[in-house]
Amino acid sequence: MKIFRYLALLMLFSLLSACASTQRFDTSTAEGSFALAEKYQSDGRFEEAINQFNDVRNRHPYSRLAVEARLRVADIHFARKSFAEAQAAYQVFKELHPRHPRIDYVTFQLGMSYFNQLPSTIDRDLSLASQAMLFFSEVQRSFPQSEYVEQAKAKHTELEKMLAEKEHYIAHFYFIRRRYQSALGRFERLWRQHQDLGFDLKALYGAAVSAHRIQDYEKADYYLKILSHQFPEAPETYQAQQELARRS
Secondary structure (H helix, E strand, C coil): CHHHHHHHHHHHHHHHHHHHHHHCCCCCCHHHHHHHHHHHHHCCCHHHHHHHHHHHHHHCCCCHHHHHHHHHHHHHHHHCCCHHHHHHHHHHHHHHCCCCCCHHHHHHHHHHHHHCCCCCCCCCCCCHHHHHHHHHHHHHHHCCCCCCHHHHHHHHHHHHHHHHHHHHHHHHHHHHCCCHHHHHHHHHHHHHHCCCCCCHHHHHHHHHHHHHHCCCHHHHHHHHHHHHHHCCCCHHHHHHHHHHCCCC
């Protein structure tokens, strides 16, 4: 019985302590309600923080803190790695407050929310990458003085490489299965859309050889010419030259 009495007293003490801490804030005002939400957030009580920030917005819609509260909710979702929820919250904020002083941050965070929803391997769906790239591009284009420009540029390049790697993965998949028409299309796309990302040699070699094997000699010669000019010493160039020298 003593242990149950002790636990009951402990719970009562915790409840009274919580009540005492909230009584320090005048939640009838936007400032007091916002301060309480911040307290919940700093204590890691995220659900309570979200509810309290939403309370600021609902009860004090014309306060400057109502706008800040909406942004804080998005930040909490992001910090908790609830990236789909963060994405939605940042998107709503961006649409409602396009001239907010921190709209560059919001735009960058939108890109990061999409970025963090991407799978860890390239053999899965990467469709969200294009959405992330749009927002990273917007940061660079619309906010050139932003502190987030360099990070946005780095993430954009990382996504470009990821998409290029995916394109090469698919092209190679077709190539080794002798589906040369499909492989050619993929190698051509890799070459045209993802140049200077480390895949040019593979793309040109794959395009030249694939075109040769479907007897599209005009394309084969075209890609071999570029390959020989850009990578004259590469083993792949020599292999392509040897193969294209043999015509059916």
